[in-house]
Amino acid sequence: MAVQLPAPHGLSKSALYITTEAPLQTTRLSQILQDNPLISQYHATSRPSLSKIHSTKVGDVEAQEHILRYQVPVAIARNDIGLIVIDSIAANYRAEFDRGDGNGNGKKKSAQALAERSKQLTHLGTYLRELARKHNIAIVTANQVLDRFTAATNVYDHASQPASQAVSHRSDSGNAQQTWVRQGNQERTMSDFVPDKISQGFDGFVLSSLDPLSFDHQQRFFTGWGDLPSAFSYPRSYHASNLKTPSLGLSWTNKLSARLVLLREPIYKPQDYVLGPGSDIAGWRRTVKVAFGQWCSDDNGDDGTEIEIWSGGIRALGGNVEVKEALKSKSG
Numbered sequence: 001m002a003v004q005l006p007a008p009h010g011l012s013k014s015a016l017y018i019t020t021e022a023p024l025q026t027t028r029l030s031q032i033l034q035d036n037p038l039i040s041q042y043h044a045t046s047r048p049s050l051s052k053i054h055s056t057k058v059g060d061v062e063a064q065e066h067i068l069r070y071q072v073p074v075a076i077a078r079n080d081i082g083l084i085v086i087d088s089i090a091a092n093y094r095a096e097f098d099r100g101d102g103n104g105n106g107k108k109k110s111a112q113a114l115a116e117r118s119k120q121l122t123h124l125g126t127y128l129r130e131l132a133r134k135h136n137i138a139i140v141t142a143n144q145v146l147d148r149f150t151a152a153t154n155v156y157d158h159a160s161q162p163a164s165q166a167v168s169h170r171s172d173s174g175n176a177q178q179t180w181v182r183q184g185n186q187e188r189t190m191s192d193f194v195p196d197k198i199s200q201g202f203d204g205f206v207l208s209s210l211d212p213l214s215f216d217h218q219q220r221f222f223t224g225w226g227d228l229p230s231a232f233s234y235p236r237s238y239h240a241s242n243l244k245t246p247s248l249g250l251s252w253t254n255k256l257s258a259r260l261v262l263l264r265e266p267i268y269k270p271q272d273y274v275l276g277p278g279s280d281i282a283g284w285r286r287t288v289k290v291a292f293g294q295w296c297s298d299d300n301g302d303d304g305t306e307i308e309i310w311s312g313g314i315r316a317l318g319g320n321v322e323v324k325e326a327l328k329s330k331s332g
Contacts, residue, residue, distance in 0.1 A: 001032055001039060001313070003083040003138070004048035009038065012046075013082025013137075016075055017055040020064065020091040024055040035312035054079055061092045061120070069127065076135050089141040090247035093117055118251040125255025143252075148225065148243035219245060222253050224261030224291035258293035262286070263304065 058064040097117040220226035267283040289304025
């Protein structure tokens with residue numbers, strides 16, 4: 001919608017939505033058209049409309065490749081496209097490569113499939129960057145995520161542990177034992193059990209690898225998950241203990257200009273007992289953060305910017321006032 005608005009809010013151009021999964025939700029777009037205050041202030045002649053949103057669905061990698069390379073450049077010139085959204089970029093590649101050949105040879109061919117997928121992703125990322133640069137348009141891709149499993153036990157169970165607690169972790173080398181002592185909001189490390197600074201982690205992190213050049217160590221800087229210390233006090237420990245890794249791996253990451261991460265964590269009802277928060281969910285807290293970007297700072301706070309999804313689209317919230325009020329009303 002925003003790309004249709006005149007300057008300075010938009011480009012007065014159309015949008016192209018390419019879906020690999022569910023069709024475009026036009027009912028949601030109509031709701032935004034009706035309730036968004038920025039859109040409603042424009043005259044009907046310059047207001048965004050559904051007629052300027054073009055969409056198509058691709059069902060496999062071959063069709064996706066054909067549409068992107070041959071049909072999209074024609075659509076950009078013919079329909080004055082200023083924004084292309086691909087939702088999601090990972091679906092067809094995961095369906096195509098993350099499986100065996102049907103004869104029990106999945107493991108045997110996994111390395112070959114991964115190499116072929118990385119090659120195709122490199123070509124696709126290079127092509128999309130050149131397409132955006134040539135036509136001066138924005139290309140946004142949605143991506144799926146996978147659960148990340150680390151060698152160290154990084155989860156701090158706030159629901160069952162007292163305020164002062166020692167939590168032990170073993171490095172993947174199996175030779176070093178790390179003990180973190182928690183006193184209120186402070187953490188202290190028993191350095192007698194730590195052979196070096198790397199295994200201890202930086203700024204309170206428990207690392208899954210002793211090698212600072214390993215993928216497990218580096219990925220917390222570009223995934224958007226895992227850049228928070230795992231022993232943070234509730235509720236900031238939620239994403240530190242529920243780590244995710246964006247699909248398509250490092251090959252795709254190296255082709256991106258920026259990565260925005262949308263996070264959602266539960267808001268639990270307050271409990272009177274000393275064991276901490278219960279399991280009853282009163283609501284959800286949503287944030288968006290910059291994992292990395294070429295034109296903006298990624299230092300937007302440990303938790304990112306708190307957002308709200310409403311009938312008019314998406315908007316930022318000021319502090320946690322709205323969350324506290326929502327929690328208060330829902331908990332009675």
